[in-house]
Amino acid sequence: MIRDLIRSELKDFVPYTANQVPYRVKLDANESPFDLPMSVRKKLADIIMEGPKLNLYPDTDSIELRKTLSAYWGVDMEGIVVGTGSDELIQVLINTFVGKGDKVVCPVPSFGMYKITTIIGGGSTVEVALKEENGFEYDIDEFISKAKNEKAKMVILCSPNNPTGNLLSLRDIEKICSMCPNTVIVVDEAYAEFSEESAVELLPKFENLIILRTFSKAYGLAGIRCGYSLSGKAMADEINKVKPPFNISSLSQLVAKLVFEEREEIDRRIKYLTEQRTYLAEELKKIKGVTIFPSGANYILVKLPDAQAVAKELERRGILVRGYGDPVLSKYIRITVGSKEQNDILLEELANILASN
Numbered sequence: 001m002i003r004d005l006i007r008s009e010l011k012d013f014v015p016y017t018a019n020q021v022p023y024r025v026k027l028d029a030n031e032s033p034f035d036l037p038m039s040v041r042k043k044l045a046d047i048i049m050e051g052p053k054l055n056l057y058p059d060t061d062s063i064e065l066r067k068t069l070s071a072y073w074g075v076d077m078e079g080i081v082v083g084t085g086s087d088e089l090i091q092v093l094i095n096t097f098v099g100k101g102d103k104v105v106c107p108v109p110s111f112g113m114y115k116i117t118t119i120i121g122g123g124s125t126v127e128v129a130l131k132e133e134n135g136f137e138y139d140i141d142e143f144i145s146k147a148k149n150e151k152a153k154m155v156i157l158c159s160p161n162n163p164t165g166n167l168l169s170l171r172d173i174e175k176i177c178s179m180c181p182n183t184v185i186v187v188d189e190a191y192a193e194f195s196e197e198s199a200v201e202l203l204p205k206f207e208n209l210i211i212l213r214t215f216s217k218a219y220g221l222a223g224i225r226c227g228y229s230l231s232g233k234a235m236a237d238e239i240n241k242v243k244p245p246f247n248i249s250s251l252s253q254l255v256a257k258l259v260f261e262e263r264e265e266i267d268r269r270i271k272y273l274t275e276q277r278t279y280l281a282e283e284l285k286k287i288k289g290v291t292i293f294p295s296g297a298n299y300i301l302v303k304l305p306d307a308q309a310v311a312k313e314l315e316r317r318g319i320l321v322r323g324y325g326d327p328v329l330s331k332y333i334r335i336t337v338g339s340k341e342q343n344d345i346l347l348e349e350l351a352n353i354l355a356s357n
């Protein structure tokens with residue numbers, strides 16, 4: 001039987017499925033409510049009419065995009081690697097550094113791909129709990145001691161953390177980078193545009209630090225699958241040995257670059273969404289039975305009675321939010337910050353559901 005042929009560590013895996021139900025308001029995947037800026041659509045249309053050279057393989061080194069990113073961040077181009085989403089970069093990082101039996105320290109609750117990717121890569125995770133009673137704060141000393149005791153190859157940190165929304169201080173990142181010099185320290189900053197805090201300034205000090213960024217959230221480009229890493233050259237040189245050639249399509253490279261250059265529009269969108277985050281948080285607090293956790297990202301973690309039933313009922317009413325099957329998060333839902341109109345629909349329906357319980 002085919003099932004018997006699968007690697008033993010993957011026997012319990014289930015395929016990733018995205019919710020495909022019809023909806024009015026989609027607030028379950030931390031996507032942006034804003035599609036491609038009109039100015040970019042026009043530029044793109046012109047380029048396509050002139051001949052986009054799709055008969056040729058894409059630039060395997062994403063030179064133009066990396067130049068743009070390098071100028072913005074003040075990070076040498078040699079330290080920037082582009083991936084098909086930061087998801088691919090997580091996979092490339094693990095395949096570069098984590099061998100059979102190697103350990104990866106990561107937070108729980110956090111982004112589920114860290115564990116899945118580690119196991120697929122043949123390693124195993126050592127989890128550090130972020131506790132609700134501490135506001136899900138990182139206990140960096142625990143990360144350091146687990147990394148040392150387990151001789152971990154890698155520590156993955158997520159800031160702002162998905163789904164809890166809290167940040168890790170630069171001082172803590174600095175501490176773990178210096179205390180664990182023989183461990184790769186990954187800081188996943190998928191949502192950092194919404195918090196204005198970044199570990200990028202630490203890069204010149206630490207060869208073992210690598211930061212992951214994505215176009216999928218603040219830039220509203222989840223559909224093109226594009227992300228990048230920022231690190232020193234030594235780290236990038238190693239991961240480039242594993243990164244698949246021609247991984248980013250020509251169109252994705254082009255769109256990412258054009259949108260990244262629309263600074264004013266992007267900044268306007270980020271400002272709008274952070275203001276909506278404040279609005280949504282304030283309004284959620286007014287609903288009886290709801291507890292919210294402060295967030296530096298474009299989502300809010302919400303604790304409420306019968307969270308899973310509420311998520312189902314919202315879905316029945318055409319509003320998608322993220323519910324959780326796993327026991328650690330079963331009391332919570334995660335709501336993406338949407339447009340004012342979307343947020344108002346969510347707020348109204350949620351208040352109705354909770355009032356009728």
Ligand SMILES: *Cc1c(COP(=O)(O)O)cnc(C)c1O
Nearest residue numbers: 085086087111162190214216227
């Ligand atoms: C969404 C997300 C990513 C992945 O984004 P890509 O679309 O693969 O770039 C990475 N990390 C976290 C924490 C995320 O929430």
